[in-house]
Amino acid sequence: MSPNALELKAVRKSFGNTEIIRGTDLAIPRGERHAVIGPNGAGKSTLFNLISGRFPVNSGAILLNGEDITGLKPFEINRKGLSRSFQITNLFYNLSVFENLRCAVLWSLGYRYSFWHRLNGLREPQRRAEEVMHRIGLTRRRNVAAGVLSYAEQRALEIGITIAGGAAAILLDEPTAGMNRSETAAAVELVRSVTEGKTLIMVEHDMGVVFDLADRISVLVYGEIIASGRPEEIRANPAVQEAYLGALHKEVAHA
Amino acid sequence: MRTILRATAAGAVLAFAAFGANAQTVKLAFIDPLSGLMAPVGQNQLNSWRYIADLANQKNWAGGPKFEIVPFDNKLSPQESLNALKQVIDQGIRYVLQGNGSSVALALADAIAKHNERNPGKEILYLNYAAVDPDLTNSKCDYWHFRLDANSDMKMEALTTFLAKDKNVKNVYLFNQNYSFGQAVAKAAKEYLARKRPDIKIVGEDLHPLAQVKDFAPYVSKIKAAGTDTVITGNWGSDLALLIKAAKDAGLTANFYTYYGATTGVPTAMGAAGEERVKYVGYWNVNNEKFVGADVAMGFNKKYKDDYYTMATYTGIAMLAKAFKETKSTDPVKVAAALEGMKVQSLNGEVEMRKSDHQAQQPLYIAKWVKLNGKDVKYDQENTGYGWKTEVVLDTYVAAQPTSCQMKRPK
């Protein structure tokens, strides 16, 4: 069995005439916390969408635990043990916090499309949902509809749904986007605790979070990975400083 | 459960008693569409029944009892008709009038038969004045059902007899709606023509979905391409009017033999497009030789600003009145027995309610759509400036059909 939880081989993706991902190679060993960073428009979210099956790739291959998952549908990839969160909150808005989480655990517990089980009679989904709810700190909001939660609560629930199914590989797309300092700190702790023993790949803009959480970092610029390595290596890499920080400077100049 | 049944029965008995005390007015329940697509036709026929009932009341045809028409809207739906029937039963009304749609007629005939079987003493008599499915007086005939109109086979018999005499008819095209009635018309036409004029060629046959076609031009070019000189069609409503309009536009000169050229709305929609080319077969035409019934049509037009064409209403009331008089009763059981084999003088001559199948036997008319001329075509249809000119009156025997009905009479 391949030691890598996730592997990308020469993955390419274009929209119309614009190539967004230009032959990306990436290998993430099992159990690693890996961050993908890069300037706006580098293709980070697109990369996530390709891995999770939201968009099809143009060429190349994606392997999960050594198994080819290229071209599979999102739910098939999910069932193979890869779960993702979204940059823009993506919940079941009319369902309560508890129901959101329970929906997220049903498949992995083998209840599939059952219409012969009574939900409230099922202990295990209930227990798992309660447990995740406790971990993300939303127990007090148990019966509140997801649509009316505060922004930070919705972000927490977003992570909760992602991890509830117990997937071994977790993709988090900007888990702390739009949060203030204390919320960010709480979110980092949350991510750290819930991904214990799992493979984490995340896209993040907040460098503090990245350097705090990640075991390794990849830098994506214009659809290509220009560097991959441990945080201190990345920090010291002149090419990264040139390309990435240069781009950052430009961004600042624009703003 | 018992008590419930008893309560129901008691209620019904009370209702019946109330009816009995007021026997001088006989209520006739009119179950036909008064809303929706077919409402104009239903409204016209309701008015026809009311007009004739008023006439009969004024002249005391029944020798005492007066007629009252009670309308129920069935929305042209068999199931809604059965709802209406339930109300009719609740209100203690014992006579049902219905005509639009053989689907409704079959449903009502069936339900009334079941009701009468399950509720002796509360029988209901059903006068069908326009539903023409031959089955109703053949395989599905029932003692409580009486048909005042001629059925579609009789009309086809009359029509083909007339056609057979016309040597100019060589190429016939059958154009019908794709449902039981349209299919029956096509089948009967082929059979009867083969029997009477084997030399006539059926150059084409089309069945199109009911009320789905918006543009008839392609059909007309097909009819034309087949070299047609005569079209036989059972189409009604807009399916008929649009066909005739399209035929005129494309310069198709064939004659159209129709069943429903005279029903409400068709003359208006057809207008000049049908001139000299559209004919219909029916049991009466106001522009007949002696203009019998013209006074009724005029009076009706004055009162309702509409045309009187459902002459079966006249026959129906006349027959009921005669039965009331003869039996000195308005009980449907006695009346039904009296109606069997009854003969009355109606606006089209003598009409007989044949005992074997409860199918009225009467002369049939074939008429042509022409401009008013003040002589033999005096009466206008829907203020179009056109009217129906009587081409021929066929005696009763011509259209008479054998029946396969095995009537089960109550003991």
Place this chain on the structure above:
Amino acid sequence: MAAGVLRYQPLNLARWIIWGGTAVLMAALPLVFTQGFAITVISQMGVAIIFTLSYNMLLGQSGMLSFGHAVYSGLGAYIAVHTLNLAAKGQFWMPVSLLPLVGGLAGAFFGVLFGYVTTKRAGTTFAMITLGIGELVGSCSLMFPDFFGGEGGITTNRVFGQPFLGITFGPAIQVYYLIALWCIASMALMYAWSHTPLGRMANAVRDNPERAEFVGYDTQKVRWLTLIISAFFAGIAGALTAINFEIVTAENVSAVRSGGVLLAAFIGGVGFFFGPIIGACVFVYFVVALSVHTKAWLLYLGLFFMLMVMFAPGGIASLIMMQVQLIARKRFGRIARHYLAAGASGLMVLAALILTVEMTYKISVDSATGTLMKLFGMEFDAAAGTAWAVAIGLWIVGGWLFNLACLRVARVWGEIQTEFVEGRA
């Protein structure tokens, strides 16, 4: 755990009371409404409840707007009626009371067939495919007289064989109790379905299909399975219609029927389980009972529906639940008198509306017998100026008062809601 027991106990009790009460009510109704027509109406309401609830499995629970639901109930009815006729001929053993099961299985079969096609898409596209399939089946119903019986439909006789415990299903009352039993059972099963994994995932797919895919669910399959189950219950309703009327015609698969169930579900309220039950009863009342009183019933129905869409998109059920919330928190008394004012002035507007519609109808459609008409127990001339003056006066005064009352209701309502929010914070 103890807390959990304490919390759930009264809730279950309430549920038992509600279900038990419904059953008792259904059993008792025929004692109150003894007339034949009334029994027909409540029988039809029972069937409509099953049909509308099955429709709401799609619309309310799974977010699928269907314009062709009558296809399943109608085809279920046809299969059921053919089965009944074969059973009556003695071809096989089949009691009438189990016929709805045949209809249900037939409905489910067509659900498997058509659902495979329709549920490939969601949203507007789904709505359009169902419209197309509905039109196709509707047209076929007249083209294939062998199966559909042509214009006359298929008739049957529900009374055959030896009576079982004195039940022949001849009298309408026995059919009503059969319908009532199936209705209760179907309601309970559909309620139970909404509390199964599939039922919950249907909600999830309705709310956010994309996310559902990312928690491992094939949304297409969720929709398909839901549709099959919904078609099963629609088929039960169809078979009961067949038993009730003893005839099945093309109207059972028509677009009119499909549109009707949409109206019924929406009027009742798609957001709550009991909404469609109310909607079904109101709808049947409109169609069957109101049409006795006025030819303009379709106009009133359309208007009622549009007002609901504009001002109460949650249907009657949401209006009720709003009041329940007030009563539960003891605020109802404060708003009640404003309701009364709004109700009274609303009645004036309603009277104005009815007067206008009926007088116009009388003049334009039914004026041949004169313009004299009877309304609200009064006889008057529809062409007279005074009648119109009264109508206009009612419009102006009633409208003004109603507007005023509504504004006040809205204000008090807003105040109470603010209190709730503050109370919670």
Place this chain on the structure above:
Amino acid sequence: MEFFLISLLNGVSYGLLLFMLSSGLTLIFSMMGVLNFAHASFYMIGAYLAYTLGLKLGFFPALFLAPILTGLFGALIERFGLRKVHRYGHVAELLFTFGLAYLIEESVKVIWGLASMPYRIPAVLDGPLFTLYTTSFPKFRGFMMLVALAMLFSVYLLLMRTRIGLVIQAALTHPQTVEALGHNVPRVFMLVFGGGTALAGLAGVIGGAAFITEPSMAASVGPIVFVVAVVGGMGSLAGAFLASLLIGIVQTFAIALDWSLAGMLAAVGIGVTESTPLYSLWKLQLSQVAPVLPYLLLVLMLIFRPKGLLGTRAD
């Protein structure tokens, strides 16, 4: 040859009428995302108004006035009805127009009565335009084609070449931006809805005269209009044009063909008689199902190419 040419002309002219009907629907959908179920009802209103106005003013003034009045009515509906529902989403809007269709049909009955109206083609346009071999092609059909083409052209010009057209297009995709630039987006929507219904009204003026003006005319064309809009691709005017012609021509030629499964089986040597199971299916001819072919096309299209011919969105 005669038959072929005439059928082609018939198909094209019917297709163009369908286009007139569906262009307004497509326009409204592409601009507002509202699937207007009551679109055919505006077609009916156009026909009735044209008839009523035509009695006093004659056909040609009515040809201009009736669509304008229909459009005004549509704009009012948008302003005081649809706009209130907008915030509840597209399904609510769809349901609103669904109810509106009921309401309009009933109101027409109340106002004009139940019977059909004697609305006729004006004398100038009555009669044959030309005669092809022996079949005449009516003037009014020619007129119908002319109006449809003129309509296509002017709508295209309006959207592509005028300022208001550009604002409308922008309001679709970026309502906030357009609003920020000082444009009144709700008013743009009102204009679009009014414009779309006016197009339906225009189709009504033509269609009412060519066919029958009666209360059920809306219900009879309603579904087919949807088919055109969906097959063409939701929101694509060019797609609607293509789909209209396609459906018009396919339907016209299907009528000409008496092919049936039984015939095909007979050709390969399998005899089908009345005793064969499913006989009514085998003997069904293509010409018999021609009028329901569009629905079949719709279902197939949605399965295999849900975007429609030229559409851009799938759901």
